Amino acid sequence: MTRANNFISTDTPSLPNGSGAAAVLSAGIGCFAVAALAYGGDKSALVKSHLTFYKPTGPLSGVTTVGILLWLLTWTILEWRWRNKTIAMGRTSAVALVLLGLSLALTFPPGVDLF
């Protein structure tokens, strides 16, 4: 049997899904962090002033910098803990997609004004 045939006949994953689950969940968390920080900056003058890292861009600079750092930090931690594990991917994806949906709602200005 050739090497190619060996590959085709394999039905079981050769890589555990932990690394993929870590990337998916952390992306959901990262988007949610950006949205939550934007919401915080919109509702509180104190948060807004603390998030102004670069004056010409205003609080958007802090919202996105902190959001991206949180995303990368979460991704690093989850990757380190899950990379060799098999994770319940359905549940992990569902949590990530709910976070993504909430992020979309939190950045939509009429939605923000409801809370």
Next chain:
Amino acid sequence: MSITVRSLWTLIHGMGFGALYLLACSGAIVELYRFTTSSIPSEPTPGQQRFLKIYLIAMVLLAWAAVLTGAYAIYPWYRAAPPPAPVDLSMFPQRLLMSNPATTGWHSLGMEWKEHVAWFAPISITMVAFVFIRYGRDLKNHRPLRIALLSFTLVSFLAAGIAGFFGAMLNKSAPVQGGRVIQLSRGQEK
């Protein structure tokens, strides 16, 4: 025929990085959809796989270039505060929009939404590219993971679409202008 430096940067941001990203999204969605909906995806050749990896990396670069030029080059010109004395607001797009009730919405809804939602695109597509590169052909054995990738790519497309639509409309209502004038060609009398 001439263009100002600020208009040129706006073009690079919107028509260069943003529009190219949106175009690329449609290709990625079709490819991931094909790959996701079949229970046993067809085996991509190494050449096809390498092409898709390069394609996704190009999308990641375009998405980050679009949000970074938007936030750190164009947005400061857009939100610049005019001096207290009466001044021509055409050089201050945010103030120009907010000075007229008929155009306020383009800022309070359009820009307020666009400036945040756009960042979901690079975050999502970076994750999609990472997972695709890491798993490669082994993704055929991870259907829930493929569905998650497709969902995030769709949201990335939606986010980039919202940002692109409002970017175009904002630039139509109150264009970012000013800076050095670049002469593209000299008109000739007929």
